[in-house]
Amino acid sequence: MVDPSHVSPLTSYLDDIFAPEVIADPHAWYRALREADPIHWNERYQVWFLTRYDDVVWMIRNNELFSSAVIKNDPRPPYPPIDPGDMHLFEPARQFRSEMLVEQDRPEHLEHRKVMRGFFTPRAMEAWRPFIRHAVKELLDQVGSKGRMNLHAELAAPLPVRIIVEMMGVPPEDREILRDLADKLLYLNRAEPYRLQPLTQGIEGLMEYVRPKVEARLREPQKDFISVLTNGEKIGAMTRHQVMVNTALLLFAGHETTMNLICNGMLAFIRNPGQWALFKSDPDKWADSAAEECLRYDPPVKSTQRIAAQDVERNGKLFKQGDRIRWVISAANRDPEIFPNPDGFDIARSPNPHIAFGEGVHHCLGVSLARIEGQEVFKAMAERFPALRLDTDQLEYQPSVQFRSLKALPVTW
């Protein structure tokens, strides 16, 4: 037990994960946490925080010890709290979420991953590169002559939806519908007390949208992602509900993460003109390692969660079965034990064993797609807008403990 007389100002600072200054600059806060108490019990939100690289990698590779069925296995109410009047919406949202691939443990997780993995292999995704490059070009053609844009709204948000719509095998005319639904699904990981309202609309709207598409592909399979999932139903690996939920997962998981990679990466370039100059000197040469450094330096996902599946000890701290544990990617990615000059943005960094995509059995299924999207966007921006600069001195982030999401990124050139 923590003796209240020993609760220092540092501890109270370290426990306020939603403080505006922490949302604005989480890296300073993570550094303080990693240096003061790398395996930290956050009394306020009743959750552990892991911030050292070695501890995080150890935890996420040991999937038997730490469950990913976070929402299913956590009897506590969500944090931060939701509006009491919306509590009736919590159970359906929980049902929806607990069927997603990312929230499952083995053996179900492996069976579902087997259904989907062939679609996302590095080679299969490489075949999408020309489509992605063309989609970036089309979006930039629309803003090219304006001299300024909100990079978030005009490139980072529409691009992933365009690609996912194509992968799902639904008509391009449905982009706006799906973008609206994707925006609502993003409330899954937000902090606003009213978040269950838009989230429920997103879930219901998407289920309604997907249902006839799923039925059509069960009758007549295509070469798209929904058909991959309906095949999973045919072979008995998935239920109909899981097919629909995982279609939603594609839209959700590929959306905000990609937006953040693009926005956080471009912001890092703008704030590090020397690195932008180096990148522009040979975008083809630097695209791959630069995308990796963007993923390390300011990753799309700051932290996510596991639940201890049994009592486990690590460096003198005891995780009790059922304890919530957040593993902080953004902190591990700047651990000075692993990364020299960790707070420096260095597109030539090598090796760069960042963990932006996680590790272990839950390592991001869309990893190759995300890499290609980042590489193609950064190259296109360097080629078309070499004089890019920030068009605001006020940047705001979504109040999320999970995602590092800019609300807007106004730029000019």
Next chain:
Amino acid sequence: MARKLLITVDHSKCVGNGTCLTIATHVFEHNWDRQSVVVNPEGDPPELILEAADNCPVSAISVKDAETGETLFNSVDRRQ
């Protein structure tokens, strides 16, 4: 007789996803750090080993003909 393969796992890339263990079940195992290692290069048919390499999410596995040195699985990963 099936040709002998030289299978290597690049531990600077391997993220312990375990996909290879679920495809070529007799060839790959996880070590103490939960990274894949080759325990028996002849444990499964070459097709399964190539499928494991192709499905590795980070292209950490390379496969060559042990006698001729011919590359049988060429990673698409262009990262340095």
